[in-house]
Amino acid sequence: MKLTKSYFYITFFTLFTITFFGQVKDIGLPDIRNYRRNDYKGGTQNWNIGQDNNGNLYFANNNGLLQFDGSSWRKYALPNRTSVRCLKIDDSGKIYVGGYNEFGYFQPDNKGKLTYTSLAKLVDKNKIKIIDFIWKIHSLNNEIIFQSFARTYIYKNGKLSIIKAPKRFQFSFVVNQKLYLQDIEKGILEYKNGKLYALPNTTTLNNTEVWGMYALAPNKTLIITLEKGLFVYENNTVKPWNTEANNFLRKNNSLGGTIINNKFIVLNSVLDGIIICDFNGKIIQHINRKKGLQNNTVLTSFIDNKNNLWLGLDNGIAFVNESSPFTYFGFSYDISTVYASVVYGGNLYVATNQGVFYHAWNNSFKEDVFKLVEGTTAQSWNVQVIDNELICANNRGALVINGGKVTKIIETKGYFGFKQIPNHPGFFIGSNYDGFAIFEKTSSGLTFKNQVAGFDKSSNSFELDNLYLWLKKDESIYRMTLSEDLKRFSSIKKIDRLTNTYNNIGSLQKIDGKIYFQTHNHFYKYSEEQDLFYEDKALSSLFKNIPTINALQEDSQSNLWYAFNESLGVLMKQNNKYTNVVAPFSNLTGNLVSNYLSVNTIDSKNIFIGLTDGLAHYDSEILKNFVTKPKAFIRTFSFPKDTITLGNNQKKSGNIRIPYSSNHVRFTFSSPTYENLENVEFSYQLEPFDDKWSNWSTISIKEYTNLREGDYKMNVKVRNSYGIQSEPYTVTFTISPPWYRHFLAFMLYFVLIVIAIYIISNRIQMKIRKNKYYETIEQRRLYLEKESKIRQEQYDLEKEIEKLKNDKLQIKILAKDKELVNNSLQVVKKNKVLNGIIHKLKEIDVEALDDSTKFQVSKLNKSIVKEVNTDKSWKDLEKHIKNVHFEFLKRLKEKYPTISPRELDLSTYLLMNMSTKEIAEIMNISTGGVELARYRLRKKLGLNKKENLIGFLMSV
Template sequence: MNFTKFHILILLVTTTLLSQVKNIGLPDIQNYKRSDYKGGTQNWDIDQDKNGNLYFANNNGLFQFDGSSWRKYNIPNSIAVRCVKIDDSGKIFVGGYTEFGYFKPTSKGRLSYFSLSKTINKSSLKLMDFIWKIHIHNDEVIFQSFERTYIFKNKKVKVLEAPKRFQFSFQVKNHIYIQDISLGILEYRNGKLFQLKNSTILNNTEIWGMFSLPKNKLLVATLNKGLFIYENDKMIPWNTEANVFIKKNSSLGGITIKDKFIVLNSVLDGIIVFDLNGKIIQHFNRTKGLQNNTVLTSFVDSKNNLWLGLDNGITFINENSPFTYFRFSYNISTVYATAIHKENLYVATNQGVFYHSWNNSIKEDTFKLVEGTTGQAWNIQVIDDQLFCAHNTGALLISEGKTIKILDNVGYWQFKKIPNHPNYLIGSNYNGFSIFEKTSTGWLFKNKIEGFSRSSGLFELHDKNLWAKKDNLVYRMTLSEDLNKFESIETYENLSKTTKGIANIQQLDNKIYFQTNNRFFKYSYEQNLFFEDKKMSALFAKIPKINSLTQDRNGNIWYIFGESLAVLMKTNQGGYKNIVAPFSKLTGNIVSNNLSINTTGPNDTFIGLTDGLAHYNPNLLNNYEAKPKAYIRGFSFPGDTIILGNGQKALDNYKIPYSSNHVKFTFSSPSYENLENLEFSYQLEGFDNQWSNWSAIAIKEYTNLKEGDYTMKLKARTNYGKQSEKSTLNFSIFPPWYRHFLAYLFYILLIAASIIYIRKRIKTKIRKNKYYEIIEQRRLYLEKESKIRQEQYELEKEIEKLKNDKLQIKILAKDKELVNNSLQVVKKNKILNGIIYKLKDINVESFDESTKFQFTKLNRSITKEVNADKSWKDLEKHIKNVHFDFLKRLKEKYPTISPRELDLSTYLLMNMSTKEIAEIMNISGGGVELARYRLRKKLELNKKENLIGFLMSI
């Protein structure tokens, strides 16, 4: 019998470990709203790539989620994407309205779309509708629409027409099945369709799912006719719990979990998870945490967690977790204690005591209130197969969902059996302590213990000694033999002279310990002092300061530090293994002032929470040994963005210009179980001296980086404490042009050239200085010589000037003399002309020939003398030669001046009188005055200006 029970237990544990689907409580549920991924309402299909990134076929496009950020990708000719499938090479095949093809990453990680539908001659096809399903079958990719399927193979697309009209297609292991509204279910093999016998009976409904069952059976899920088994060419209804649910709520397909369980989506009531016998294990709907009751698609990711594409939003269900929960949907609130009694699970809450049937599984129905327990229940305990409740209203006995007896009407905290008194209990209440006695008629209130009337919920018993803690004091009270009073009471404030305060009292391995600051003490009754248990203190030496602790029935020590829970799990070797990380998701939800841990079996531990009850299966922690993956998801800098982790070939080193030395990194880790507690640590080698502190922030920016080579290193840590391998990215920042290698080479050459130039300049300057000294000496010598010469020259010039002045005076005198002589000649010629005129009046006819000859000869002689006299012309020529420079300057300054006016100007310059000018120019004195007036006017002189002075100044 024991052997059989042992094997049944092993089988149950193994099945639980393999299945990853717990039938106790609900796992964590994370909802993603449209505002989170900024997409459309309906999500039709889901798939995951090798790097853990998830892809959702949404009404507004294809959405990618890496755990940290969402990215949207569109396809041409279609806003909506109906299906998505990823092959081993990383190609992301998608289908939409009149469009299908695949996305493939570029060298910079951006997903680029390649259309396959463009290769089809659409003019020869009457209609190309939505692509609803994609299957990767052997070396083919099958795109299925209602009218036909398109088969992509060897870079070519072939068309397979529907016999009548397709509905949907399904891939069951290595088989492809398609429903035709005329021929029923068809199997696709080698490019052809083969009809399944007797499958046309489902022609009047739509098939939305097909699944493999043992013994080559097929499970067929219809929209509104329920579930059917296809076996031995027969289609028969599958009369199970799952079938009843689907008939009521309509099926929208589903998925298999590790060939052990099947998930079915419904139109009206969320999803169910059932085993291969059709027994419902889990049911999720809006009441249980989904944001929508219509589930269009479901997907099991690489860690066996469940993703749901809803009619409005996306939901993640953490099936791969050791924790499940009973929260508001089970009608319970803050839990202070739990107990299992007579196949019922009881929970003590702030609203009362609730219970639920317990047979190692709890389905979807809610907990019920135990009659007569409404109000604050502090504790629930099984003692001698009786269920005691420490309630705000008193000490209660409960059985089969009812309060069967009220033992005392004072509020109680807890109960303990008294050592060496098997028929007695002691209970701590609001007024001290009381004794209960077990009689032939059951448990009865016996008496209040006199001598102590303070309320203390924390106490322990050792023989006749009762240890209680109240405020900052610990009381040691000795019970009398009749249990009616405390014979002695002693108080303790400190554990020793050096160890101040007493934080807690607890019983571990049937020994009472007194603890403060993680140091554990026992009490010596012989010596009446506390002494430290070094072994126990060493166990907690590296643990943060604890608030309280308790030990479960398996010897595991649970403790609270801050607002977090952890456990020292007892090993087979007698030691302890500290487990902290898995409980991080409970941080802040533990009832820290009333720790409730109830281990009822090897796979069942109940933990009281502020918002319900958690069920913990420690055996499922084995699933978290795998390390997470850390990705440097995005690398951006001004001018470019590189997306990593999309399957592209990584470059050895990214080159960045100095003008773009502001870089930004985004991180991700496809560990979706508890994203709020996912943490990253990073180090930019070349800038950071050490790794950063762990943080949930998935982004890091660096500004104004210097030129050089850098390596960004990243690690991720899950809430289970597992760290990823190091992920790295290398990049280099070029220096600015003025700090480039060539610039430095130029600077070196320039400095060398400058030194050479300066040396040459110095040498040249020295030579020049010497040269200039010689030159300066020579200059001074020459200057002196020049000065002497200049003085000699000036002397000579002065002498020359004196000579010129003297000569000028002589010339002027000569000119005057010449003029006078000329005037005399003019006068002479005038007289001679007068004589000639007079001779003409003489009558020569009266003369004799000799006299007439002599007269004529005389007349000719006088006329010849007058005509031959060139004195005037010589005078005019002389005047012009003497005053040539003056006449030239005057003509240049006044170009309109006439020759006669030039002559007049010369005469005036020679200081001739009006009479002399009149005689020379052969005009009257009035004519000279008129000529002077006209000359003044042409020279633009006013009346006050002296004409002769002006002419002399020219």
């Protein structure tokens, strides 16, 4: 076995473009997605649908033109705000639209926004006042034809020409590059070279409205009418198209339709949805409200570029995924969660949580629902064919089904499933709620034999080989040996791990008749001889690049179906090689029944898969364009005050330059991928801002703030629901620098820097010169200051010397004063002595003396008196004291004006530090008088008792 490493059905189709042929399946229903008014924010009715080259879809809606890019809806209104009834997109990308009294076209402006240009302005309002509704638009031979009931307006080369209806137009159609119009009087007309030519024998349709015309063959045209059904125009004759499709439309009326790849016809009805038929009129599918449409009145239908079907409804829009290899049986077929399915006796039987349902296998599935098998109304875990009998493993027991009812209840316990016992022909074992039971095939059919004793655990996952019964329960397996009489288990062993490498067991399955045990995608077999599990390297290699599986099942074609992470994949076997197919089944993710992998492969075109909400049908032979790469677009590029819309069929814009003030940018992404939109994911990278691509996400918006100036490249890619990635779509833009970081600003900065350097250099040189000048001045100043300081110090020294001299002189003066005072005091004393001598001489009786003695005494007296009277030393002392202490006496007199001269003398004597006795002798007063004089002086000076009088006088 060899695995072809591919996650797609055929890798070739992912790389090259090929022509795909549409395929409409006649079994089951395709996936249907409804869009309501709340989704697209428009009116109820949708009259026409178109698609541009980029894959964007457009809808002619009651509220205007709707645009859908796969991610978001946009609405564009006509100038007169009327409804849009038709649209047509030409090769140039212009979107022509028509409404009431208005027609024209939308095209993208230089910023990608669709802007409207009115062509109705070309109509002469003086001649034609009312244009009426434009119902159809055609692009043919470089002409754009707008058709109303009264006229057709033909736009070519910027000019408008008009053709008036012979009576009244109904609708118009292009068939094989020919334009046909229905007139209510002339029948169907062909437009050629600006004129109308009637088709023979078409006036028979004048009493009904023609809503569609399609070519069934080169000379055979299908005509669809509103009320009369289907007709064929062939060999100039109109005749009814008596088919199954015609019978349907005659009952439900028709509003036209469309063609799928020239193989199938979609027919819209007023009352009952749509039918899809082949070119023989056989109905292949019927889709209505009961089967998933939100409205039964279909106004228009359209096939997109991937062969999917879009329906414009009377209220809403519907998407029908016809290109998918999957169809579904769900609530409309009256079935719910499916656990197993099997084809038996011409019927398809389905085991569900509500019982077993069946449907005839060879009959059409388009209308009939599944019927309940009588007697199975309960949880049904399995339905399988055992020895040509159809057995149901039901909550009510083991049931035998024949036709549409239970014909026998073999045993009443609840059962999960049954398997044949090797080496015991005619014996079967069933897993029930209490363990296992043995059944035997007898002439009367399958019968219950006995419950196997010794084990009461149950599970739906069990297998048998020649020696053992293997049961997987939770994450362990049990190896059990049946006794020879099949009545008990003779040995039971629980196994929690297969090797020392991995814990737990993931799944138990039989492949090519051999039992395999799987853990972490490694597959093991059991060796009885060595009593160990050994790995099958070949089988394990098949799952090397596959996520860890939790269930595996081999189908009737030897394909290996596996479940992982609530998803499904298959290794398709062909020529002993396996191809891994994952992509188509991604749409089933999350809908598989947990722990119940149900795949019923009847053949390569009919594979049934059980789901939580019904049954899926898969045709593996359908080659589908889902394997082609999707397209990704950066839909809008927004920044403050402006938005650029991309992907509107305009040429890709070049580099976009935005100012620095708008460096907050916002991107929205889109992809015209309409299948399973909830699984469409985007990844982006802004170079050079992002180092790597972002993680895949369904979010289609990305913002960047505060981007620096520079060149950027925004890349986006999309991954559709099948896991296929698109090529990156790129938009380049440049954020201009702020004015202060602009190139010119840097040039200015350079010039300013040069000027600044020049100025600074000059200033530095000037400063250096100035500093040198000031340095010289400063040195001169310092020199002068130093010289002045020296002179001052010399002066102060001289002053100090002079002061010292003065102090010395003062000391000398004071000493002299002291000496003078002492001398004066000696003189005073001398004079006192001399006065005493004089008094003594006066006491002498001179008369008693002789004349000589008398003369001598008298002469001595006179000499003493003369000495006393001529001695002026005291007055000289007073004068000297006053001259020496003149400044002191002056300050004292100024400070104390009331002081007397005698008190000034006292102050001077005290300042000279003379004693009280000396002062008393000089002042010729007693010592008590001196104390009294001191007291009076203190009082006049305002001194208290504690203040020193001499110290105070020295401070004056």
